[in-house]
Amino acid sequence: xxxxxxxxxxxxxxxxxxxxxxxxxxxxxxxxxxxxxxxxxxxxxxxxxxxxxxxxxxxxxxxxxxxxxxxxxxxxxxxxxxxxxxxxxxxxxxxxxxxxxxxxxxxxxxxxxxxxxxxxxxxxxxxxxxxxxxxxxxxxxxxxxxxxxxxxxxxxxxxxxxxxxxxxxxxxxxxxxxxxxxxxxxxxxxxxxxxxxxxxxxxxxxxxxxxxxxxxxxxxxxxxxxxxxxxxxxxxxxxxxxxxxxxxxxxxxxxxxxxxxxxxxxxxxxxxxxxxxxxxxxxxxxxxxxxxxxxxxxxxxxx
Numbered sequence: 001x002x003x004x005x006x007x008x009x010x011x012x013x014x015x016x017x018x019x020x021x022x023x024x025x026x027x028x029x030x031x032x033x034x035x036x037x038x039x040x041x042x043x044x045x046x047x048x049x050x051x052x053x054x055x056x057x058x059x060x061x062x063x064x065x066x067x068x069x070x071x072x073x074x075x076x077x078x079x080x081x082x083x084x085x086x087x088x089x090x091x092x093x094x095x096x097x098x099x100x101x102x103x104x105x106x107x108x109x110x111x112x113x114x115x116x117x118x119x120x121x122x123x124x125x126x127x128x129x130x131x132x133x134x135x136x137x138x139x140x141x142x143x144x145x146x147x148x149x150x151x152x153x154x155x156x157x158x159x160x161x162x163x164x165x166x167x168x169x170x171x172x173x174x175x176x177x178x179x180x181x182x183x184x185x186x187x188x189x190x191x192x193x194x195x196x197x198x199x200x201x202x203x204x205x206x207x208x209x210x211x212x213x214x215x216x217x218x219x220x221x222x223x224x225x226x227x228x229x230x231x232x233x234x235x236x237x238x239x240x241x242x243x244x245x246x247x248x249x250x251x252x253x254x255x256x257x258x259x260x261x262x263x264x265x266x267x268x269x270x271x272x273x274x275x276x277x278x279x280x281x282x283x284x285x286x287x288x289x290x291x292x293x294x295x296x297x298x299x300x301x302x303x
Contacts, residue, residue, distance in 0.1 A: 004041055007109055008048045014107050015054050015080055025054070025080045026072065026104040028061075028097075032088035033110040042084070054080050061085040065096035072100055082107070111137075119147045129156045133163060136201045142166055149173060160206035167197045175214040176261045179227075184274045187225040187281070195224065215261065216253025226250070228278060234258040 014027045036042050042058075049056035057076075061068050061083050068083065083097075083104075092098055108116075112130050115121075115137045121130075130137070137143050145166040154162065161173035168181035186192040189199075198207055211217045217230050233250035236242055238259055244251070252258050265275050 004044060007035070008045055010109070011045070011049070011082060011107055012052060012056075014105055015052075015056055021103070024078055025056075026083065026100065027081070027107050028083045028085070028089075028101055028104055029107040029109070030085045030087065030089040031109065034086065035109045036084075036086070045082075045084075049082060056080045056082055058082050058084060061097075062087070069096055069100065115143065118143055119150050120152075121150070122152065126154075126156070126159065129159060133201060133203075136163055136203075157209075160203065161210065163201070163203060164198070164207060164210070167194055167201075167203070175210055176257075176264060179211065179215075179261065180265055180268075180271065183224060183228055183278070184271055187228050187278055189224055192224065214254065215257050216255070218253075225282075229282065231258050231262050232279070232282075235262045 011027070011029075015025045018025055036045070042060075046058040049058055057079050059068060059071065059081055062085065072081065072083075089095065095101070106124070111134060112127055115130055115134075116126075137146075146162050149162045149165055149172070151158070158173065161175065161178065164170075164178050165173045168178045170177045170181055182192070182194050182198075185194050189195045198204055208222055211227060215231075217227055219226050219230075229247075230250040230252050233244065233247050234252045234255050235258065237244060237248075237251045238255055266272055268275075
């Protein structure tokens, strides 16, 4: 353990305040990351707790669930306890101590607990989510940026938007701004540094889910170029009588959101140039593929 003194002090803080219903304090510590390295460290924690004015007892939970339940609910119903487990917490349906945990407290000493403490996340609902994206939080700057955006009401879907907003340097978790900031870089995934980060941190599925829900975009083999083209085709479908022919497959379900998105990009004083550049590139590529004039002139999107 890197700093056992700090860990001991953090444990003791958990015993400082009792809720109105508590006659004694029970704290569970599931040390799944094995932050306690040796028996000597565990003994040092035991001694520090026993010497505290609250006379806290350390009990090791290691598949002895019945023994632990009997201890807390029958043999010793008055002492303060730190219940330490060197294993991860069991699922609710197989956790014999769940009823006790519901009126007890928890202590964490892991990367996830540090992340939660820094951002200000309460409870344990997001623990598995944070574990899934722990690589994202390895850099302090990203943790600091997500902290500025974080809202205690966030569920997993909003947290994904937060991660994407940080990567795209968006000041809010607005889907339109996230997508625009991504597409501005490049429509080619290989040249898009933001997309590389989205892939590196395992956020591709989250991004595709976001654009599907918000813009109605779906594709068997989604790409950034197809996504951009879908906005253009959806815009044309709403505003012109151009025969879309084979392009009809690119019309998105949430056409109103797509219209708001593309209008916002077209009217943006700084970013509209990149929109035109992308259009010209698509037109050029389309001409090369057909060796004729393409079915749709992309410049018609400026309706």
